[in-house]
Amino acid sequence: MFKKVLITVSLLVGCMGNSLVAAQESAVTDSSSVEQSDAGSETALNQxxxxxxxxxxxxxxxxxxxxxxxxxxxxxxxxxxxxxxxxxxxxxxxxxxxxxxxxxxxxxxxxxxxxxxxxxxxxxxxxxxxxxxxxxxxxxxxxxxxxxxxxxxxxxxxxxxxxxxxxxxxxDGDHQITEEKLASLEQELRPKIIYASDLSFMYLYGDGSYHKFEVGDQSALRLVNTDGRFYYIGHIYGSTNEYYRTTVQGEVEKFEISDSERYYLAIGHEGDMYFNSVDGKIAKINYGESSQRVIGKGNLFKEAAYIDNDVIWFTDYSNEGNYAIFKLQNGKKTKLSQADCFLKYVQNNWIYYNYYENNRWTLYRMKMDGSGKKKLTGDADVADSRISDNKIYYMDAKTKTMREMNLDGSGKRAVGKMSESAVEIFDISGGTIYYTEDNQSKKWTQSLWKMDIATGVKKRLVFTDLNFNSHWERIENVSALGDYVYYWLEGRVYAVKKDGTGRKEIEYFSNAGGAPVIYKDK
Missing domain, CATH: 3.30.457.10 (Copper amine oxidase-like, N-terminal domain)
Structure with missing residues (x-):
């Protein structure tokens, strides 16, 4: 049984900076005046x-x-x-x-x-x-x-x-919205990139400014994922009884479960929390409730799962010991794909997935029931792919080419050539693809590039060493906003202008479970 505790943490002053501080200092303390001011603000906002x-x-x-x-x-x-x-x-x-x-x-x-x-x-x-x-x-x-x-x-x-x-x-006229209300609305509307790690958050803005704050104790917690509405937090060792669901507005819900049940937080979605157990079961806490229920067998990976109501499509081990794609509904687990398939994303009721065949990675799609399987990428060796504006962009490692195609695999064209080994596509915005390459032959270097989708013209934004300690220390969490491109490397957040100048270290921002969770709130 879970025990839920609601903790309220005030974040607004820290998030909004001087504008809100000034507004609070000048606020009228008389309750009737405040109520009238609030009412006037709401009336103006409604018009x-x-x-x-x-x-x-x-x-x-x-x-x-x-x-x-x-x-x-x-x-x-x-x-x-x-x-x-x-x-x-x-x-x-x-x-x-x-x-x-x-x-x-x-x-x-x-x-x-x-x-x-x-x-x-x-x-x-x-x-x-x-x-x-x-x-x-x-x-x-x-x-x-x-x-x-x-x-x-x-x-x-x-x-x-x-x-x-x-x-x-x-x-229609003078809006009469109070400074406090405007500060709150600015926080809601202003585009930002959110880096989140454990119970630490960092807001990064398009002008290069940022704000970092915490919502609670950091002891051995790891941020699992975000759905843009909530952040879902578990324990790095997986053997504790503490789990959290929090918003960056400052409400933290703490859940407690007895150690003997040994559940591991796997995914959060629309307020619901999904857990893997040590004995191969998947449990769920529904939003607004405080106790879990077992919904089926399997093991969820946050990078390879799609949830719609109470139905889950996910990558898991098959009976043959290989990975495959399954559907879990009403406790029934149905295998949808052959071995060596990994769910990539879902778009317009189609599952797009990677399949390792003929010593290379290819991209397929199938319907939600597993029918209509179709290979999309031909002879390409797909290092990574991403959907943007109803197009699929993918890195062909075989020919070192960035390619584009329609969602059904038609209309293929080369966007531009890459220089070295393809690694990952991170962001596509403003008609530009932001991606990484590396060189593991002699130089042991890595690069962050941008490529114009219309012309194929590219520019290297970052060039740095490719280090290997206990794992590859690669450029991660790349996201572009305003004049800047932000990224995470070896526990630190960096910024570089879109023209490749002005590279600067923002702040140390490590995560015990790996790279931070990133969300573009645009």
Whole structure:
């Protein structure tokens, strides 16, 4: 039986820095004034749209949402000093009709009796035939139309615009949102990379700044994984009775289990916690409950499992002693693949998996019931692969080529050539692939590269030694945000600018269980 204890840790001051500290120092202590201020903030928030540069999240009438549910790359952005906003999103939320003629590049927006027209590449915006010269031209980026922020908000939609340090507030008048509330909203919306290890967290921002904080005692704990909502923490030795589920907002739930049961925390998903036992059973704690139940036999690996409600697809040992892919549902374990197969990811109800055949790794896919198996990568020797924007990008170690294909394996093309042995694809954002290579022949070196998907042009960002002590000390946890690319190496977090300059060590950030867990909160 598990015992659950709720621990509340205040993190907001540390997370937000001086802006929130100042707001707290200037806060009115009279309770009626505070209540009125809070009520006014909520009213103003319910009548506004809040965006943040480079963030895929938005507040619309007080509700947190996504600018585009299917594509997190659609965000406001800054280019050569001009801020651009996605026109389709604003049109939908402000009740406008939008049309785009792909042949002529003409954009037409109709709202509240006004019709605005412009063309891609033209600075002229006509509103009911009255010409306005915009600060820059409209853009189409990866199929999404963007207009300059101030022109679209003030001239076209005739709304009040407040823009400060990346925060965009669109309202009917003065928004009257308190500084405290704005600080909280900024923390929610501002894009960040989160490094997490045990009970330590580090927020890394696109301008190179960061904040590190802790939510509890670090004694021999290891962070297992995150689903973006919770972080799941167990004990490094696996023989303790303590487990945790925590949010970075400061709520830590501690679970206790008797040592004799010997469960090992394997995966957390949507608040639920999944455990492996020493006798080959899988147990689960449902979110909001405090006791476990056995759901089947097997052994879960966090890197090779997919969970949907109470169904688990995962890589495990077969009866023949080899790894294979299984489905666990209602206590029944069904084998879906042959030996030497490892689940890679799931997309659109297809399982994508690695299969070792003919002395090389290949990429296959199959339906969720194990049918429809298809080899996708031909003769390539797949070192690593990743899905982005409904495309698969993979490293062909045989020809040292970065390749692209559709989800069904069609439309293959070479993106660009690699220099040395392929290791791992870490991040794909802004039309760029961030990946690592190494040289184990004579030089014993490793490199972090970026490659432009459209042109294949690449640039080396980091070049360093490849060390081997008890294990390979490789570049890990690479993620790009704003002007910087962050990575972890030998217990330390580093940053380098996207042009390859300004490499700097951020801070020591070790993890007893290996590299930290990383999550891009964009």
């Amino acid at each position: 506004a749209i809040l965006l943040y540069v480079d963030s895929s999240k938005a507040y619309v009438n007080g509700q947190l949402t996504k600018i585009d549910m299917a594509n997190p790359e659609i965000t406001p952005f800054v280019d050569q000093g001009n801020t651009f906003v996605p026109l389709r999103f604003l049109s939908d939320k402000l009740g406008a009709q939008l049309s785009f003629n792909s042949k002529t590049g003409e954009i037409t927006i109709t709202v509240n009796g006004r019709t605005g027209k412009t063309r891609v590449g033209d600075t002229a915006l006509y509103i009911n035939n009255q010409k306005i010269v915009m600060s820059t031209t409209a853009k189409v980026v990866n199929g999404t139309t963007y207009l300059p922020l101030r022109n679209v908000v003030e001239d076209l939609f005739q709304k009040k615009l407040t823009f400060n340090n990346g925060m965009i507030i669109i309202s």
